[in-house]
Amino acid sequence: MTEVGWDADPEVARWQGLPALSENLRADVCVVGLGGSGLAAIGEVLRRGLSVVGVDAGRVAAGAAGRNGGFLLAGPAIGIHQAGARWDSEAALELYRQTVIEITDLAGLLGPEVVRQVGSLRIAGLPGDPVDEAEEADRQVELADCERQYDFMRQHGIKVERYDGELGTGLFLPEDAAMNPARRALGLAARYAGDARLFENSPVTAISEGRVQTPGGAVSAGLVVVAVDGRLEVLLPELAGRVRTARLQMLATEPVRPGRLPCPIYGRWGYDYAQQDAAGRVFAGGGRDQFTEQEWTAQAVPTEGVQAWIERVAARFAGDPVVVSHRWAASVGYTEDGRPVVTEARPGVVACGGYNGTGNVVGPIAARAAVALGLDGTAPAACFSS
Ligand SMILES: Cc1cc2nc3c(=O)[nH]c(=O)nc-3n(C[C@H](O)[C@H](O)[C@H](O)COP(=O)(O)OP(=O)(O)OC[C@H]3O[C@@H](n4cnc5c(N)ncnc54)[C@H](O)[C@@H]3O)c2cc1C
Known part of the structure; x- marks a missing residue:
């Protein structure tokens, strides 16, 4: 039971696949990695009227881009009010503005079937009564942090509402959205496949100035863009020390109480999260903070301990016991100060x-x-580490 829950979607299951690279090609730009980021790079190169070849080691969105929670969240990973304090406040706000535009554009491009503009909920703790005093105490501290976030956002004219309802207490962020991440990536790949030359099952074995090598052929290009989140430092060892790979895990359940989760919801400082599809299936993840050391790994297979944690989390979000149908994991990259890396790693x-x-x-x-x-x-921009 280790397949990815999102792949059970009939639209994803219908994906015909793309060929593997089997000859030497030339293009203005070569993009390595066909996740959400690599596909955006391809769209940008095409917009500029340049030629582009894109390659992925597996299927389109074989990595985290097809295996994640499907939350489309505005702002930086570390929370807008924290980023505002830790980085330059204007840099954090500018990133927030750009991410709101990005979500709107993606919804316009792929339609409401793929991108559900339903907002998101941040709650303090998890739904239901705290199981012990420690959970109750942490919930109170987190409630105070929700208030700080609320104040920061209101002060800067960002849309936010207080939430107090069946799922708990916290904030409603109306500009966020939800999606099946595999549908998003495959939808973009299908859109670009006519103009870009895209290849699956073509693992890159070497990258040098102007050249990308795969087992079946090489791509010569004026610029190489490596758009790989987890395992980036494996592909480009010079980035070790700037990015560090971690494993994140998820599961999907059989349908339970359809409509219980009206939008993506995260709790316990964002460590635990879930969304529910129309049929009632819950897609849940979390527990990273509970298993920090063991999850610093480039392995992308689910483990018993983390999965047991997420199962408990899923039941809290669902408000009922759950039956798990899928379990999976994927690699992502972390940085010291929370700023993503955008950098020239090698000449070209x-x-x-x-x-x-x-x-x-x-x-x-x-x-x-x-x-x-x-x-x-x-x-x-200043929100990135270059
Ligand atoms: C369980 C989980 C839950 C998450 N939840 C969320 C969420 O709800 N919201 C959110 O915003 N983010 C979430 N994330 C993070 C998010 O998934 C990633 O940050 C994002 O998908 C990164 O996309 P990417 O295109 O940059 O990189 P990746 O998805 O890492 O894509 C890189 C691609 O490069 C390919 N590749 C790697 N090595 C090679 C090689 N040598 N040759 C060729 N191709 C190669 C891979 O096959 C992969 O398809 C989550 C991640 C995980 C794992």
Whole structure:
């Protein structure tokens, strides 16, 4: 039971696949990694009227981009009020504005079937009564943090509402959205496949200035864009120390109480999260803080301990016991200060990644910044580490 729950969607299951690279090709730009970020880079290169080849080691969105919670969250991973204090406040606010635009654009591009503009809920703790005093105490501290976030957002004119309802107490963020992440990536790949030359099952074995090598052929290109979040430092070892790979895990359940979760919801400082589809299936993840050391790994297989934790979390969000149908894991990249990396890693090779567990929306923005860095020499915005 280790398949990805999102792949059970009939639209995803219908994916015909793309060929593997089997010859030597030439293009203006070669993009390595066909997740949400790599596909955004491809869209940007096409918009500029340039030729592009994209390659992925597996299927489109074989990595985190097809295996995540499907939350489309505005703002930085570490929370807008914390980023406002930790980074330059204007940089955090500018990123927030850009991510709101990104979500709206994605919804316009892929439609309401793929992107559900339903907002998101941040609650203090998890739904239901605290199981012990420690949980109650942590909930109170988190409630105070929700208030700080509320004040920061209101002060800066960002839409936010207080939430107090069946699922708990916290905040409603109306500009967020939800999706099946595999549908998003496959939808974009299908859209670009006519103009870009895209290849699956083509693992890159070497990258040098102007050349990307795979077992079946090489791509010669003026610019190489590496859009890989987890395992970025495996592909480009010079980035070790700037990005660090961690495993995140999820599961999906059989349908339970349809309509219980009206929008994506995260609790316990964002460590635990879930969304529910129309049929009532719950897609839940979390527990990263409970298993910190063991999850610093480039392995992407689910483990018993984390899965047991998430099962309890899923039941809390569902408000009922759950029956698990799918379990999976994927790799993501973390950075020290919470800022994603957009950088020239080698001459003619730019890279982006390190989204700290929240790259669905920031990733495409970073990827376009990487293209601009590589083609125009434009320095990335202050919210990125270059
Ligand atoms: C369980 C989980 C839950 C998450 N939940 C959320 C969420 O709800 N919201 C959110 O915003 N973010 C979430 N994230 C983080 C988010 O999934 C990632 O930040 C984002 O998907 C990164 O996308 P990407 O395109 O940059 O990189 P990736 O998804 O890492 O894509 C990289 C691609 O590169 C390919 N690749 C790797 N090595 C090679 C190679 N050598 N040659 C060729 N191709 C290669 C991979 O196969 C992969 O398809 C979650 C992540 C996980 C794992």
